[in-house]
Amino acid sequence: MRSNEECTQIGDLLPEFMAGRVSPADEQRIRAHLEGCAACRARANAVSLLQHTPVPVPDPDRWECFVSGVVDAAERRRKLVDPRRIWTLVAVIVVLAVAVFLWVRFAT
Numbered sequence: 122m123r124s125n126e127e128c129t130q131i132g133d134l135l136p137e138f139m140a141g142r143v144s145p146a147d148e149q150r151i152r153a154h155l156e157g158c159a160a161c162r163a164r165a166n167a168v169s170l171l172q173h174t175p176v177p178v179p180d181p182d183r184w185e186c187f188v189s190g191v192v193d194a195a196e197r198r199r200k201l202v203d204p205r206r207i208w209t210l211v212a213v214i215v216v217l218a219v220a221v222f223l224w225v226r227f228a229t
């Protein structure tokens with residue numbers, strides 16, 4: 122019988138199992154579970170794929186560009202939503218609303 126709890130336990134052990142760092146008893150238990158549980162087999166395949174995917178070493182120059190690019194983007198975004206612009210817009214809307222209210226109230 123496969124329970125969610127068992128699958129969770131097996132899932133937690135999968136990275137260590139794939140690295141060959143589990144006890145023989147756990148290894149046997151995990152292998153038996155994987156034979157009968159398609160979901161955990163798929164998970165084991167994903168873990169294996171992740172463990173065998175090389176992680177590229179970042180180029181130091183590119184890292185410098187990345188940081189300055191993020192700072193520039195944040196600066197541009199800050200200018201785009203400048204709080205003074207928002208308050209100006211709110212003030213214009215309030216003035217227009219008051220003007221329309223007064224016109225409707227006293228012009229008719």
Ligand SMILES: [Zn+2]
Nearest residue numbers: 128158160161
């Ligand atoms: Zn399972």
